[in-house]
Amino acid sequence: MKHNLIAGEWVAGTPSPNINPSDTSDVIDDYHQAEPAHVERAIAAAQDALGPWSRGPLQQRADILDRVGAEILQRLDELADLLAREEGKTLREARGEVTRAGHIFRFFAGEVVRQTGQHLDSIRPGVEIDITREPVGVVSLITPWNFPIAIPAWKIAPALAYGNTVVFKPADLTPGCAWALAEMLHRAGLPAGVFNLVMGRGSKLGSTLAGPGVDAVSFTGSDGVGRGILRAGAEHGFKVQLEMGGKNPLVVLADADLDLAADCALDGAFYATGQRCTASSRLIVEESVHDAFVELLKEKMARQVVGDARASDTTIGPVVDDRQLQSNLAHLARAQAEGATLVAGGERLQRGTNGFYQAPALLTETTENMQINQEEVFGPVASVLRVSGFDEALAVANGVRFGLAAGICTTSLKHASRFRRDAQAGMVMVNLPTAGVDYHVPFGGRKGSSHGPREQGSYAAEFYTTVKTAYVRP
Numbered sequence: 001m002k003h004n005l006i007a008g009e010w011v012a013g014t015p016s017p018n019i020n021p022s023d024t025s026d027v028i029d030d031y032h033q034a035e036p037a038h039v040e041r042a043i044a045a046a047q048d049a050l051g052p053w054s055r056g057p058l059q060q061r062a063d064i065l066d067r068v069g070a071e072i073l074q075r076l077d078e079l080a081d082l083l084a085r086e087e088g089k090t091l092r093e094a095r096g097e098v099t100r101a102g103h104i105f106r107f108f109a110g111e112v113v114r115q116t117g118q119h120l121d122s123i124r125p126g127v128e129i130d131i132t133r134e135p136v137g138v139v140s141l142i143t144p145w146n147f148p149i150a151i152p153a154w155k156i157a158p159a160l161a162y163g164n165t166v167v168f169k170p171a172d173l174t175p176g177c178a179w180a181l182a183e184m185l186h187r188a189g190l191p192a193g194v195f196n197l198v199m200g201r202g203s204k205l206g207s208t209l210a211g212p213g214v215d216a217v218s219f220t221g222s223d224g225v226g227r228g229i230l231r232a233g234a235e236h237g238f239k240v241q242l243e244m245g246g247k248n249p250l251v252v253l254a255d256a257d258l259d260l261a262a263d264c265a266l267d268g269a270f271y272a273t274g275q276r277c278t279a280s281s282r283l284i285v286e287e288s289v290h291d292a293f294v295e296l297l298k299e300k301m302a303r304q305v306v307g308d309a310r311a312s313d314t315t316i317g318p319v320v321d322d323r324q325l326q327s328n329l330a331h332l333a334r335a336q337a338e339g340a341t342l343v344a345g346g347e348r349l350q351r352g353t354n355g356f357y358q359a360p361a362l363l364t365e366t367t368e369n370m371q372i373n374q375e376e377v378f379g380p381v382a383s384v385l386r387v388s389g390f391d392e393a394l395a396v397a398n399g400v401r402f403g404l405a406a407g408i409c410t411t412s413l414k415h416a417s418r419f420r421r422d423a424q425a426g427m428v429m430v431n432l433p434t435a436g437v438d439y440h441v442p443f444g445g446r447k448g449s450s451h452g453p454r455e456q457g458s459y460a461a462e463f464y465t466t467v468k469t470a471y472v473r474p
């Protein structure tokens, strides 16, 4: 039984089972779903705690974040097992994510004392100016299921480091890692109300989390919910940061190292079961290497082992739930109805346990305007688009409403440089998969993928602080 954390107390709600997508008979635990009234209490507690926390000793903040980071790394095996069990990432991927979360907390422990500000002369004689950053206030953090510990970490750690208080709602599908994180933060010595955990459905709690009384909302998830939060921000006057979908291109030029390109496509499109907003869902391939590239990728796909996330030989875990699996299958059916050819995978797989297994799918003969090349699937599905050369590849890469990550595989410095400059994306990868990012540098996109300041690294300060300009006549 895992309760919500409100004002420093563990508070019961309605128990809800957390189910393993590799084996639906395995219930991890019951996690208590909160009511909107609990969220209101959490916001009030965060408001009460804000003054003392934001003005409290910096060393206290740094020590707490450092302690949590160290504990995450020390409990790596246990937390990776929990993550793989509740979300379906393979153990190797889960270990990578948990390690990332630990490093994020330690990075922001350092950021607490790496302050920036400016002292300037005024244009008025005898007047001095100080430009400083202050916490933005009470922040609501709403996270998705696909990175159940890293995304909470990269929102919670900077929020606390810069002196804010937090109300955190994890995805209903993956409350386990979120609860473990909350328990660590609680034990690490945070004063009551500085950090609050409310679990449950976003459809029920969302309007309270993104409503009156909060100063900022950071959200990662779907386009539609993100736009609703943006409208609520306009109405209630809170600051908004959104990370939403992607339809990320990986361009493969004729001069690319094809084996490397196929490895990048395999990783970017299918690892983490394709459930990454940075996934390479569009493979844009130059005509002269199209067939060779497709053959190579198919060979690599055939060597993958789809299975229980916690089995040592599994390379691709299950889809997160039946709703997502049905959505993936519907996208595939629609693409074929529009004229695409399914050349590998796509079918639901049966394994020894009752899980949501799907063979990674590759579509060819797809065109730019097909739905499969415009809408995010969020599953192990990639489509190949044939292009005549670099200029067409760039135009196709940019021809979607999203702009999160964009990749190119080439040995041409000229084309790599032009792609870096002209790709309409927040992140560009050269001879690397589009997915898989570092924790100390900015993360985010353009166009329909993101809204507001970047997340991660010291750029996170843009969202979690507000600038004050003080004029002083000494």
Ligand SMILES: NC(=O)C1=CN([C@@H]2O[C@H](COP(=O)(O)OP(=O)(O)OC[C@H]3O[C@@H](n4cnc5c(N)ncnc54)[C@H](OP(=O)(O)O)[C@@H]3O)[C@@H](O)[C@H]2O)C=CC1
Pocket (backbone or CB within 6 Å): 142, 143, 144, 145, 146, 169, 170, 171, 172, 173, 200, 201, 202, 203, 205, 206, 207, 209, 210, 220, 221, 222, 223, 225, 226, 228, 243, 244, 245, 246, 276, 277, 376, 377, 378
């Ligand atoms: N950019 C990214 O990193 C991600 C993008 N996505 C995209 O979103 C699609 C759906 O994934 P899903 O997880 O269902 O995304 P959602 O946007 O539904 O969920 C993300 C988070 O928002 C919460 N939420 C849901 N409705 C509201 C609301 N009205 N107000 C406030 N919060 C709300 C969810 O709660 P609850 O868990 O109860 O639904 C969850 O915590 C994917 O197929 C993919 O396209 C998903 C995950 C990550």
Ligand SMILES: O=C(O)CCC(=O)C(=O)O
Pocket (backbone or CB within 6 Å): 146, 147, 220, 275, 276, 277, 278, 434, 435, 436, 437
């Ligand atoms: O690619 C990554 O490492 C991060 C992806 C991500 O943040 C997401 O899918 O939500």
